[in-house]
Amino acid sequence: MKYVLLICDDESVSPTNEELAADPVHQTWWEDLQRRGGMLVGQRLRPVVDATTVRVRDGETLVSDGPFAETKDFVGGFVIVECANLDEAIEIAAGHPYARWGGVEIRPVWE
Amino acid sequence: MTAPDDRVRAAVDAAFRDEWGQVVATLIGLTGDWDLAEDCAQDAFASALTNWRRDGVPRRPGAWLTTTARNRAIDRLRRDAAGAGKVRQLAVLTRDPDEPHDEIPDERLRLIFTCCHPALPFPARVALTLRTLAGLSTAEIARAFLTAESTMAQRLVRAKRKIHEAGIPYRVPPVEVLSPRLAAVLAVLYLIFNQGYDEEDGRALTAEAIRLARLLIRLMPQEPEPRGLLALMLLHESRRATRTDDGALVTLENQDRSRWDHALIAEGVATLDQALASGRIGGYQVQAAIAACHVTAPDAASTDWPQIAALYTELARLAPSPVVDLNHAVAVAMADGIPAGLALVDEITASGRLDRYHLLPATRADLLRRDGRPAEAEAAYEQALQLAPTEAERRYLTGRLREL
Numbered sequence: 001m002k003y004v005l006l007i008c009d010d011e012s013v014s015p016t017n018e019e020l021a022a023d024p025v026h027q028t029w030w031e032d033l034q035r036r037g038g039m040l041v042g043q044r045l046r047p048v049v050d051a052t053t054v055r056v057r058d059g060e061t062l063v064s065d066g067p068f069a070e071t072k073d074f075v076g077g078f079v080i081v082e083c084a085n086l087d088e089a090i091e092i093a094a095g096h097p098y099a100r101w102g103g104v105e106i107r108p109v110w111e
Numbered sequence: 112m113t114a115p116d117d118r119v120r121a122a123v124d125a126a127f128r129d130e131w132g133q134v135v136a137t138l139i140g141l142t143g144d145w146d147l148a149e150d151c152a153q154d155a156f157a158s159a160l161t162n163w164r165r166d167g168v169p170r171r172p173g174a175w176l177t178t179t180a181r182n183r184a185i186d187r188l189r190r191d192a193a194g195a196g197k198v199r200q201l202a203v204l205t206r207d208p209d210e211p212h213d214e215i216p217d218e219r220l221r222l223i224f225t226c227c228h229p230a231l232p233f234p235a236r237v238a239l240t241l242r243t244l245a246g247l248s249t250a251e252i253a254r255a256f257l258t259a260e261s262t263m264a265q266r267l268v269r270a271k272r273k274i275h276e277a278g279i280p281y282r283v284p285p286v287e288v289l290s291p292r293l294a295a296v297l298a299v300l301y302l303i304f305n306q307g308y309d310e311e312d313g314r315a316l317t318a319e320a321i322r323l324a325r326l327l328i329r330l331m332p333q334e335p336e337p338r339g340l341l342a343l344m345l346l347h348e349s350r351r352a353t354r355t356d357d358g359a360l361v362t363l364e365n366q367d368r369s370r371w372d373h374a375l376i377a378e379g380v381a382t383l384d385q386a387l388a389s390g391r392i393g394g395y396q397v398q399a400a401i402a403a404c405h406v407t408a409p410d411a412a413s414t415d416w417p418q419i420a421a422l423y424t425e426l427a428r429l430a431p432s433p434v435v436d437l438n439h440a441v442a443v444a445m446a447d448g449i450p451a452g453l454a455l456v457d458e459i460t461a462s463g464r465l466d467r468y469h470l471l472p473a474t475r476a477d478l479l480r481r482d483g484r485p486a487e488a489e490a491a492y493e494q495a496l497q498l499a500p501t502e503a504e505r506r507y508l509t510g511r512l513r514e515l
Contacts, residue, residue, distance in 0.1 A: 050277045052230040063229035085280035
């Protein structure tokens with residue numbers, strides 16, 4: 001079995017990647033994960049202010065700032081893409097079938 | 112201070128108006144760093160005053176300012192170890208060879224499309240355009256939008272951070288997305304205009320919006336909608352002086368047409384004709400055509416209402432909205448008789464699409480008054496008064512109530 005762990009918070013505490021790496025709880029968690037040898041891919045995301053949402057309605061691509069806020073919708077999948085810039089990510093997002101009835105939220109990876 | 116000093120000061124002021132956006136746009140293109148670009152542009156304008164007093168005003172002030180700002184950027188990046196790589200890039204002044212040159216007639220075009228990118232919050236697009244392209248200070252923008260300066264500063268910082276962190280490209284969008292992106296740019300310019308138009312002392316903002324629209328036309332002469340927007344703004348602006356009387360709103364019908372700015376009207380109509388000649392109709396061109404019908408009528412009674420009604424039908428097709436439907440209803444009332452218009456207004460009321468909009472009952476009241484039904488008009492005016500958002504509008508409605 002493969003699982004996705006969605007790591008959530010309200011962004012009221014936003015440590016830097018360095019602070020996070022120095023957090024003993026994070027260190028223990030990370031070491032445990034390494035020991036199990038099971039991690040396939042893990043990335044931290046930039047905060048929601050950097051999010052962009054793409055929807056396609058009646059064939060028209062609608063780009064809006066901010067996260068995908070329709071509460072009746074749930075995460076149905078994810079893909080990590082390498083793009084030249086946000087416009088390319090928007091193009092890819094707009095091509096996904098779910099963009100026609102749901103939406104695709106684009107979140108930059110925090111590197 | 113001697114006369115030459117005044118001349119230098121005037122030359123720097125003129126250069127600021129004409130060149131600020133271009134200097135910042137070029138520096139962002141070279142360094143990719145928005146803050147550095149703004150700082151160095153600011154430095155270049157500051158040293159212009161001293162240098163031009165000593166050496167005279169250069170033949171091409173824009174080139175002088177860009178070079179000075181670029182040298183300042185090189186100095187700053189040299190001092191910073193991480194910037195060393197960028198200095199080499201700057202020194203050779205190369206452009207991306209893959210960039211299709213026919214799409215980039217001016218660096219400012221890249222700047223305006225990036226400022227108005229739909230991934231940025233709308234208020235941030237407006238603020239960023241006024242700051243980086245038009246050169247307004249954060250304090251000036253905050254004042255114009257009745258916002259605290261710290262809030263506006265925060266908005267600008269966040270927007271620049273998002274451009275960097277989300278990877279918003281610094282470019283003119285390719286042709287397949289150009290049309291929606293251009294619409295986003297025009298929406299920003301029109302909002303700037305309207306903000307200035309609604310304020311008693313908002314002339315600086317309307318002038319800025321008009322200037323930016325002229326720039327956009329120069330940069331994209333083949334696109335008709337920027338011309339449509341410019342025409343619309345000029346035609347609105349021509350009536351500015353007559354819109355209020357002692358703080359109360361004056362409707363178009365009652366405005367003193369002899370005080371309209373006929374030079375602006377002539378330019379607006381000519382600009383609209385150029386746009387329409389392209390044969391690619393758009394929402395701003397239709398709105399400008401409607402405005403033109405109004406301002407070219409010698410008096411209110413000779414307004415071409417059938418033509419205006421037809422234009423609103425076209426606008427509803429291009430940009431459907433209940434407000435457009437309401438304006439269409441008014442035009443129909445004036446063209447085909449009040450009952451026909453009232454029937455359309457009642458349809459909109461029944462749809463519930465404009466429930467909290469004061470102009471819905473105000474329009475209904477006005478049509479009832481014209482139809483000689485004062486009791487019903489009074490009730491509708493009362494309803495509009497409850498919803499009216501500004502003092503000028505409340506005063507206008509109160510006046511109408513008294514006249515019944």
